[in-house]
Amino acid sequence: MLPIKIELPPNFLDEEIRDGYVVTSQMKKVWAVQLDLLSELQRVCKKYGLSYYADSGTLLGAVRHGGYIPWDDDIDVSMMREDYEKLKKVAVKEFSDPYLLQNAETDHFYKGFCRLRNTRTTAIIKNDIGKSYCKGIFLDLFVMDNLPDDEIERKKWVRNIKRHYRFLRTVIYQQNVNSFWKRMLITTIGTFYRSDEKQLAAYYRYEKLCRKYNGIPTKQICFIAHARGRANRYWDAASYSSTELVPFEFLTIAIPTGYDARLRTQYGEDYMTPRKAPNGHGETVFDPETPFTQYFVDEDNHEATT
Numbered sequence: 001m002l003p004i005k006i007e008l009p010p011n012f013l014d015e016e017i018r019d020g021y022v023v024t025s026q027m028k029k030v031w032a033v034q035l036d037l038l039s040e041l042q043r044v045c046k047k048y049g050l051s052y053y054a055d056s057g058t059l060l061g062a063v064r065h066g067g068y069i070p071w072d073d074d075i076d077v078s079m080m081r082e083d084y085e086k087l088k089k090v091a092v093k094e095f096s097d098p099y100l101l102q103n104a105e106t107d108h109f110y111k112g113f114c115r116l117r118n119t120r121t122t123a124i125i126k127n128d129i130g131k132s133y134c135k136g137i138f139l140d141l142f143v144m145d146n147l148p149d150d151e152i153e154r155k156k157w158v159r160n161i162k163r164h165y166r167f168l169r170t171v172i173y174q175q176n177v178n179s180f181w182k183r184m185l186i187t188t189i190g191t192f193y194r195s196d197e198k199q200l201a202a203y204y205r206y207e208k209l210c211r212k213y214n215g216i217p218t219k220q221i222c223f224i225a226h227a228r229g230r231a232n233r234y235w236d237a238a239s240y241s242s243t244e245l246v247p248f249e250f251l252t253i254a255i256p257t258g259y260d261a262r263l264r265t266q267y268g269e270d271y272m273t274p275r276k277a278p279n280g281h282g283e284t285v286f287d288p289e290t291p292f293t294q295y296f297v298d299e300d301n302h303e304a305t306t
Contacts (some may be wrong), residue, residue: 037099058253113226146218
């Protein structure tokens with residue numbers, strides 16, 4: 001039985017063909033868990049007057065398909081920094097088992113965004129292997145910050161952000177450390193950052209840098225803490241001046257009223273023409289009915305098995 005609260009429409013979990021693509025019953029179960037996470041997020045946002053926006057493939061799916069892109073396997077949303085921080089403050093009391101708002105403070109998740117997880121399920125991504133944090137099925141929640149208008153200033157800022165994030169990735173997570181001597185150096189430096197306090201302090205410095213231009217009117221916004229300067233992730237702030245609700249499967253979801261300009265920037269002028277593309281996570285082990293804690297993870301071969 002799926003560990004969810006929402007009531008599913010009859011036959012929602014049945015396998016079906018959408019746009020010539022087979023959506024299996026197993027993937028429908030994954031979708032059901034994610035839609036339940038979306039429903040929980042919407043509940044909390046409504047209670048506290050917070051705004052969110054469908055983002056990336058979820059925004060494209062909402063506009064083009066009225067729900068998931070048939071070959072997509074996750075839900076992406078975004079929030080402005082002010083509302084994002086308010087959500088984090090109320091998360092502990094609002095999200096109870098099996099829901100967890102995963103971030104640096106709650107679960108050693110130093111990624112520049114949050115994930116709302118269902119802790120009684122499994123979604124193990126290759127990059128998650130070896131990490132101690134929760135690996136339940138998730139909804140990605142990105143945070144939007146202002147971008148400086150001056151191009152030279154922007155490039156300097158983005159370089160600084162990339163440098164800070166590279167430090168977090170290598171010292172805290174020790175990712176992409178290939179050579180023996182580099183591994184030794186990182187391990188030595190990492191001894192200073194073994195405590196939660198030191199790791200959080202390093203992460204807070206990173207987020208402070210990402211928030212540098214908030215409170216200053218700028219023409220563009222971006223989830224810079226995650227995208228770290230990719231040009232197709234810069235959007236006109238005016239596109240997010242308001243929201244509208246549109247169908248998303250059997251729920252509704254908020255999208256920015258300027259969604260057309262937003263989607264053209266990321267997906268091109270012909271974004272309404274379906275093109276099968278891989279998701280951004282790579283291969284993922286999904287199990288919507290088994291907790292991730294019951295999986296054995298082979299770190300050497302990057303495999304997860306029950």
